[in-house]
Amino acid sequence: MDPQRLVFAPHVASTVDHLGRQALADLYLDTMPYNAHSTTCEVLWAGVPVLTCMGTSFAGRVAASALTAVGLPELVTQSPEEYEQTALRLVRHPEQLQELRAKLTGPRRGAPLFDTAGYTHYLEQAYREMHERAPRA
Numbered sequence: 045m046d047p048q049r050l051v052f053a054p055h056v057a058s059t060v061d062h063l064g065r066q067a068l069a070d071l072y073l074d075t076m077p078y079n080a081h082s083t084t085c086e087v088l089w090a091g092v093p094v095l096t097c098m099g100t101s102f103a104g105r106v107a108a109s110a111l112t113a114v115g116l117p118e119l120v121t122q123s124p125e126e127y128e129q130t131a132l133r134l135v136r137h138p139e140q141l142q143e144l145r146a147k148l149t150g151p152r153r154g155a156p157l158f159d160t161a162g163y164t165h166y167l168e169q170a171y172r173e174m175h176e177r178a179p180r181a
Contacts, residue, residue, distance in 0.1 A: 049070075049135070053065060063086055063090065064090075066086060066087050066090040066092060067090040067091055067092060069087070069090075069092045070092075070135070070138070070141055071092065071093055071094075071095060071131070071134055071135065071141060072084075072087045072092050072093065072094040072095070073095055073131060074094055074095060074096035074097070074107045076097050076099065076104065076124065076127070077099050077100075077101070077103075077104045078099070078103045078104055079096055079099065079103065079104055079105065079106045079107035079108070080094075080106070080107055081103075081106045081107075084096075084106065084107045084110045084111075085110055085157065088110060088111075088114050088116075088148060088157065089158065091145055091148055091149040092145070092148075093116065093119055093134075093141060093144040093145060093148060094107060094110070094111060094116075094119060095119050095121070095127065095130055095131055095134070096108055096111060096119065096120055096121065096127075097120075097121045097122070097123065097124060097126070097127040098120055098121065098122055107120075108120040110157055113155060113156045113157035114148065114155045114156075114157045114158070115147065115148075115155055116144065116147065116148060119144070
């Protein structure tokens, strides 16, 4: 990969500026053995595909869960070798990155990862059921 394509952005004080510039990335390369958590969600919301490698602990599996919930399980790799091969394939074939971005940005608001109203509904329903099942004194 051409090193000129790598951009290391300086710190900015504004969260709005920080989140806004994420949309300029072609691909977010997740870290191992601990995945990005909130950052994965922020980058996906910005419309940027995230490539991750499935870890063996909770902290190494968060991005895989987020990608599955947003409909991009094909970006979850199972080994460092597959991760590297996939990253190289994607940067060498920008049309594939564009397809992933389109797949991500189209149904984004309806994806389970970003369905806050649906999540709230099911959480409230779970609370009601727990309350109903709780023994009465």
